[in-house]
Amino acid sequence: MTVGIAVALYNGEKFIIEQLDSIYNQTRKPEKVILCDDGSRDDTVKIVEEYITQKNLVDSWTLCRNEKNLGYVHNFYKAISLCDTDIVFLSDQDDIWEKEKIEKMTAIMEQRNEIQLLSCKYGIIDAQSVQQHSIVEPEAKETGEIRNIDVQTILKAYRWPGMLMCIRKDFFHAIYPFIEESKVAHDFMFAVCAADANGFYEYDYVGAYHRRHDNNTAREEHRVFKLLNLEKKLSEIVHTKTLWEDFLSAKAPVGENTKEVMKERLALQIKRKNALEQKSLLQIISLYRQDKGKMLRLKSFICDVWLVLFGKNV
DSSP, X not given: OOEEEEEEESSOTTXXXXXXXXXXXXXXXXXXXXXXXXXXXXXXXXXXXXXHHHTTOTTTEEXXXXXXXXXXXXXXXXXXXXOOSSEEEEEOSSOEEOTTHHHHHHHHHHHOTTOSEEEEEEEEEOTTSOEEOOSSSOOOOOOOOEEEOOHHHHHHOOOOOGXXXXXXXXXXXXXXXXXXXOOSOHHHHHXXXXXXXXXXXXXXXXXXXXEOOTTOTTOXXXXXXXXTOHHHXXXXXXXXXXXXXHHHHSOOOOOHXXXXXXXXXXXXXXXXXXXXXXXXXXXXXHXXXXXTTSSSOHHHHHHHHHHHHHOOOO
């Protein structure tokens, strides 16, 4: 089985060397690494070019420079398309991989033909590469278990960023004609399409560390501030609502059952948003009582009650 890595680049000069090193130092070397730069205005391209030359990687690592800015979703699609390998790992420009990530995940893909998309788990590091823990993001546990992930689980709490994923190229080819014009985040699109086909699996292994810093594409903040701030929580809900609406309006190759589950979850999200905007404890309690944990989490209930009672818009 041949292995490729699709790396999306954009103004990543600050941390790119650490990620390149973590790819270079893998115990299982990839046959192909495609790095697509989406019009960086810093020294990202120069750094990558020098790295490839210094490490004598010109036969297996290729740097592509987009003529125009494609946006991160389509930059990833381009990088994946250029990987002529059996499976493709997705890589951001500022994270760090464990050195056995490719070896361990490739072995699973070789053994389990039913897996179309495999995701490991991740830890959190800061700008100085120091591992972080908190109440809402405790230290990740590892059991080595490989579990199937269904659509309802994805919609209940999404926790599989693209930097954890490897995808079969045949599966990507099968779905790409339907999604190539979509603006939906590539990792979410892959996850839902694979889950709909019963081919999305999670490997209970911490194979990467996601860096939290001011320049993240998603501009993530520490989750605790979103949990304890009403305005930010409402913004997060609106973002998720828009994501699901965009998915439903796209031509994603999924069945009607998946679409119905998403519509049901979307309706709940709208009711939750309205209840928080009105700061109605009665509506929150009624909403979660009716759901009975099917689609809404206990953690979300506790958060929403706190926000209704004490949350302030700032």
